Amino acid sequence: MRWALVLLFFSSCAQAEVAVRDDYGNMVRLPSPASRIVSLAPHLTELVYAAGGGKRMVGAVDYSDFPPQARALPRVGSDAHINLESVLALRPDLIVAWPNPGSVRAINRLAELGLPVFRSEPRELEDIAIALERLGALAGTEAQAQRAAHAFRARKAELEKRYAGRPKVRVFYQVWDRPLLTVNGDHVISKVIALCGGENVFAGLPLIAPEVDAEAVLRANPEVILTSRAGEVPKWLPRTRSYVVPADLIQRHTPRLLDGAEHVCRALEETRATRS
Numbered sequence: 001m002r003w004a005l006v007l008l009f010f011s012s013c014a015q016a017e018v019a020v021r022d023d024y025g026n027m028v029r030l031p032s033p034a035s036r037i038v039s040l041a042p043h044l045t046e047l048v049y050a051a052g053g054g055k056r057m058v059g060a061v062d063y064s065d066f067p068p069q070a071r072a073l074p075r076v077g078s079d080a081h082i083n084l085e086s087v088l089a090l091r092p093d094l095i096v097a098w099p100n101p102g103s104v105r106a107i108n109r110l111a112e113l114g115l116p117v118f119r120s121e122p123r124e125l126e127d128i129a130i131a132l133e134r135l136g137a138l139a140g141t142e143a144q145a146q147r148a149a150h151a152f153r154a155r156k157a158e159l160e161k162r163y164a165g166r167p168k169v170r171v172f173y174q175v176w177d178r179p180l181l182t183v184n185g186d187h188v189i190s191k192v193i194a195l196c197g198g199e200n201v202f203a204g205l206p207l208i209a210p211e212v213d214a215e216a217v218l219r220a221n222p223e224v225i226l227t228s229r230a231g232e233v234p235k236w237l238p239r240t241r242s243y244v245v246p247a248d249l250i251q252r253h254t255p256r257l258l259d260g261a262e263h264v265c266r267a268l269e270e271t272r273a274t275r276s
Contacts, residue, residue, distance in 0.1 A: 020134040022119045023127065024099075030116055033140025034094035038087055040107065041079045041098035043252040044120055044135075045070050048096060050148050050255055051132045052141030059090040066248065066256070082106035088113075094138055096120060122253040125191050129153050132255075152255050159195055159261055166197035167275075169268045172222035172240075173200065175251075177229070179211045188253055196265035198224070224271050226250075226264060241274075243267040 018030040038059040039045040045064035048057055060073040061082065074090065077083035080102030087095070087110065095117045097107045111117045118138060122128050129149040136145020171193050175181040183189045185203030193200050201220035202212060214236055225240050228247035245267075249260030 018137055018140070020118070020137050022117075022134070023121045023123075023131075024119045026117075026119060028094075028116050028118045028138065030094065030138060034092075034116075034138050036090065036092045037094045037096060037139065038076060038090055038092040039064060039096050040076070040082055040087075040103060041096070041120070042066075043254050044096040044098060045073070046252065046254040046256070047120070047128075047131055048135055048139065050145075051135040051139060052144030052148075053135060053139030056139050058092060059087065066254075079103055084109060094118065096135065120253075122188055123186055123191075125156055125188065125195065125257070126153075127188075128253055128255065128257065129156075131253075148255065152258065155258050156195070159258065159265060163196045163265045163268070164194070166268070167272055168197060168199045169224055169271050170201050170220070170222045171198040171224045171226060171268070172202070172217055172220060174225060174227040174229075175209060180213060180217070181209055182212055184208055184210060188257070189250060192250065192257065192261045192264055193226075195261055196268050198264070198268050224267060226267065241267070241271050 018033055020028055022028055035056055036058045037048055037053060037056045039048060040061055042061065042063045045060045046066050048054065049067050049070060054069065057073055059076045060070060062075055062078040064070045064073060076086040079098060082103050084106055092115060095110050095115050097117055098120055099107050107117060120131055122131060129152045132145045132149040136142045173183055173189055175183060182202045184205040184207060185200055186208050190200040190203055201222045222240055225237060225242040226245055228245055228250055245260050245263045249256050249263065
């Protein structure tokens with residue numbers, strides 16, 4: 001009888017409702033931890049795996065390529081063009097999504113159909129650790145998610161302690177060259193630059209991914225250009241040091257963003273060394 005009660009207790013816990021808020025303030029409720037998760041953004045695919053929910057993944061968008069086992073997941077389109085029929089055919093009990101101009105209508109439609117949708121848009125480095133914890137709760141993998149979040153916070157704190165107080169370096173981050181796109185101070189890439197003791201020269205612009213022109217960059221007078229696309233560094237800034245940071249390590253909001261931060265911090269340290 002005693003063991004029966006114990007089993008009944010654990011069974012009821014396993015079926016307990018899960019409720020977390022997403023990055024948009026929406027409450028996401030599940031009757032029990034998700035067992036069939038579809039990801040509509042590559043960074044979310046990676047976050048679900050990092051939070052311990054990889055075995056619960058049943059579908060993802062194109063470019064969901066990390067960890068390697070994610071490459072075998074059935075595809076449901078791209079993060080800019082989601083195939084609703086493919087998503088529904090996988091019978092998900094949780095959708096994790098990043099709303100952007102190309103996906104927001106499809107995401108809203110899935111929510112209208114009654115599917116639980118966790119919307120993610122990290123703006124701070126801490127948001128990555130929070131996302132790990134929330135996804136772990138939704139997948140029923142809290143212990144692994146908490147370990148991953150703790151490791152992320154500890155590594156971030158170490159980098160901050162080592163570099164954030166160093167002499168400032170003026171940085172231009174180039175997202176794209178045609179048109180010339182950068183990021184403002186609200187973007188998580190700008191937070192990585194600040195973590196390394198850098199200063200984003202376009203931090204004050206109102207749009208999160210603004211278009212700028214060559215004259216504006218020249219006036220901003222950056223010491224360093226960072227880009228994730230080799231061969232596209234502006235030739236009209238010949239005296240400015242340039243560095244390539246792999247896109248997966250700087251443009252995805254995942255624990256590997258701190259690998260990208262290591263690249264950025266080393267680049268800024270090299271620039272400081274040239275001053276003397």
